[in-house]
Amino acid sequence: MNAVEARILLTGASGGIGRAAAAAFTAAGARVLLAARNAEPLAALASQLRARQGGEDVPWLMCDLREQRDIEHLARQAAEWRCNVVVHAAGAPAFGALAQQDAAGIAAVIQTNLLAPIQLTRALLPHLRRQPRAQVICVGSVLGAIGLPGYSVYSASKFGLRGFAQALRRELAETSVQVQYLGPRSTRTAFNGADVQAYNAATRTASDPPAVVAAALLRMLEDGSAERFLGFPEKLGVRINGALPTALDGSFRRHSRSLAALPNLQERTHP
Numbered sequence: 001m002n003a004v005e006a007r008i009l010l011t012g013a014s015g016g017i018g019r020a021a022a023a024a025f026t027a028a029g030a031r032v033l034l035a036a037r038n039a040e041p042l043a044a045l046a047s048q049l050r051a052r053q054g055g056e057d058v059p060w061l062m063c064d065l066r067e068q069r070d071i072e073h074l075a076r077q078a079a080e081w082r083c084n085v086v087v088h089a090a091g092a093p094a095f096g097a098l099a100q101q102d103a104a105g106i107a108a109v110i111q112t113n114l115l116a117p118i119q120l121t122r123a124l125l126p127h128l129r130r131q132p133r134a135q136v137i138c139v140g141s142v143l144g145a146i147g148l149p150g151y152s153v154y155s156a157s158k159f160g161l162r163g164f165a166q167a168l169r170r171e172l173a174e175t176s177v178q179v180q181y182l183g184p185r186s187t188r189t190a191f192n193g194a195d196v197q198a199y200n201a202a203t204r205t206a207s208d209p210p211a212v213v214a215a216a217l218l219r220m221l222e223d224g225s226a227e228r229f230l231g232f233p234e235k236l237g238v239r240i241n242g243a244l245p246t247a248l249d250g251s252f253r254r255h256s257r258s259l260a261a262l263p264n265l266q267e268r269t270h271p
Contacts, residue, residue: 001133001221003028009078010034012090014041016189020214028218033081034060035074065090065116075123084131088117089139094153095196106153113157118164134177137220138165142183142229145238149252150259169226180220184213185231195262202258
């Protein structure tokens with residue numbers, strides 16, 4: 001879909017990737033409906049984008065994707081706004097040994113990263129199927145294809161999201177709705193705290209600025225590619241892990257040791 005034809009519902013719009021994506025989409029001529037949990041950063045982002053576009057309105061909606069009623073309200077508003085693209089960019093992190101994570105935090109991550117995109121897509125699907133062309137783009141992670149020590153809960157949510165996107169893509173293959181999955185590698189945003197940064201340094205894990213992810217999202221919007229992963233050797237790792245998953249088990253011993261060496265590691269969740 002050409003960006004100028006797109007009316008995009010963007011969740012997680014006030015986050016690092018969300019803000020960069022909103023800027024990239026609007027600069028390319030797309031209309032964007034911003035959605036996130038907190039009003040103040042949403043209003044500020046809408047004001048910035050409006051100024052860059054010469055005063056054109058940028059609508060926004062406060063929505064807590066952990067609440068089903070908020071998801072349903074967002075779907076109704078997006079349909080009335082005539083969206084034809086949904087970008088699921090909202091996410092919650094979970095880093096640390098499983099034994100250090102609590103039940104409520106695990107549930108919040110699964111709700112935000114997996115259940116909310118499923119429920120929002122389900123609620124919007126009748127509207128999307130009425131459009132001449134529509135797209136659902138799931139912002140996942142390379143950790144939705146490669147499970148790393150320290151990311152058991154996060155990987156579970158992103159493996160699930162990738163499975164959802166793959167199955168729904170095949171389910172809707174003969175309709176006007178495309179379903180896509182983007183798997184960024186580690187991204188330099190506030191999503192990753194000091195413990196993740198220390199882990200990345202110890203394991204020599206590279207990271208990208210959010211603008212790289214935003215550019216990939218814009219490319220996916222316009223080229224319609226079904227799935228894309230970012231970074232090397234991450235893309236190679238995805239291929240190997242998909243074909244021979246146990247072959248990589250020994251490759252992550254440094255990650256296990258680095259995880260165990262981090263002091264006072266606690267589970268964190270962010271909007």
